[in-house]
Amino acid sequence: MRVTRQKKIILDIINHSYDHLTAEQVYIKCRRVISNISLGTVYRNLNNLVDERKIKRIKMKDGDHFDNLLEKHNHFICDNCGRIIDIKDDISLEYKIGNNKIVDYEINFRGICENCLRKE
Amino acid sequence: MRVTRQKKIILDIINHSYDHLTAEQVYIKCRRVISNISLGTVYRNLNNLVDERKIKRIKMKDGDHFDNLLEKHNHFICDNCGRIIDIKDDISLEYKIGNNKIVDYEINFRGICENCLRKE
DNA sequence: CTCCTTAATAGTAATGATTACTATTAAAGT
DNA sequence: ACTTTAATAGTAATCATTACTATTAAGGAG
Numbered sequence: 001m002r003v004t005r006q007k008k009i010i011l012d013i014i015n016h017s018y019d020h021l022t023a024e025q026v027y028i029k030c031r032r033v034i035s036n037i038s039l040g041t042v043y044r045n046l047n048n049l050v051d052e053r054k055i056k057r058i059k060m061k062d063g064d065h066f067d068n069l070l071e072k073h074n075h076f077i078c079d080n081c082g083r084i085i086d087i088k089d090d091i092s093l094e095y096k097i098g099n100n101k102i103v104d105y106e107i108n109f110r111g112i113c114e115n116c117l118r119k120e
Numbered sequence: 121m122r123v124t125r126q127k128k129i130i131l132d133i134i135n136h137s138y139d140h141l142t143a144e145q146v147y148i149k150c151r152r153v154i155s156n157i158s159l160g161t162v163y164r165n166l167n168n169l170v171d172e173r174k175i176k177r178i179k180m181k182d183g184d185h186f187d188n189l190l191e192k193h194n195h196f197i198c199d200n201c202g203r204i205i206d207i208k209d210d211i212s213l214e215y216k217i218g219n220n221k222i223v224d225y226e227i228n229f230r231g232i233c234e235n236c237l238r239k240e
Numbered sequence: 241c242t243c244c245t246t247a248a249t250a251g252t253a254a255t256g257a258t259t260a261c262t263a264t265t266a267a268a269g270t
Numbered sequence: 271a272c273t274t275t276a277a278t279a280g281t282a283a284t285c286a287t288t289a290c291t292a293t294t295a296a297g298g299a300g
Contacts, residue, residue: 003296004248040250044249064286078235079230080236101231106194109222109224113220117219121277122275124267156280158280158281
């Protein structure tokens with residue numbers, strides 16, 4: 001696996017952004033540095049970085065957003081405006097986080113299931 | 121809001137399935153009852169049912185899956201085969217659930233953020 | 241430093257889940 | 271039964287993402 005300029009720039013953009021950028025938004029920021037970078041390159045590198053657990057994917061209706069992993073945290077997502085708010089505190093299942101009203105929450109565990117573990 | 125035959129059938133299919141069906145899979149099952157039901161109708165009703173909190177959406181790379189809400193539970197998703205396993209027990213953050221190996225988990229809270237609450 | 245191998249890229253086309261559009265149908269109230 | 275209009279069927283369009291391919295450049299060997 002080669003360390004390309006494109007990959008370094010993409011990781012740098014995610015790590016230095018306070019927002020949760022989409023691939024398209026990362027692409028726009030990349031073009032300020034490499035004007036002819038390809039959108040496919042952005043997608044491929046974002047996918048690789050997620051696989052390497054260097055960034056995190058947040059699945060949203062308007063496409064995936066990407067987040068840095070500098071500090072372990074979860075997210076509060078507004079059903080109304082789609083805003084993604086970082087939740088850095090330990091999770092306590094109250095009905096509010098700050099002044100945000102929780103309607104629902106979902107916990108997804110990911111890993112390798114027992115069937116696949118047996119086959120490996 | 122009218123109670124149509126299509127909507128009743130779609131909710132019935134979700135509630136009587138042990139799997140976590142995609143819109144396409146629900147569509148195929150629907151066609152056994154209404155042979156000319158439209159895929160758009162299935163999507164629209166699934167979206168409505170999620171909004172009404174009668175079913176739950178699980179976002180996956182191969183498209184959304186839908187799940188009944190007969191019992192509150194979360195999911196274990198296998199990174200290898202994509203299998204979705206229901207987790208009905210209380211959540212304890214161990215490194216295993218049953219014999220499934222947890223690599224990561226994500227918690228997404230959803231609701232209305234303080235900005236939007238002020239505007240309402 | 242130069243050459244070589246090949247992984248990664250740029251540019252473009254294709255895919256596929258989902259949504260939009262519109263004439264027609266059928267809930268459900270009068 | 272009549273009327274209103276929300277919901278549907280069928281189809282086209284959208285849009286995020288992936289696939290494809292000729293070209294470029296990372297980085298190891300000499």
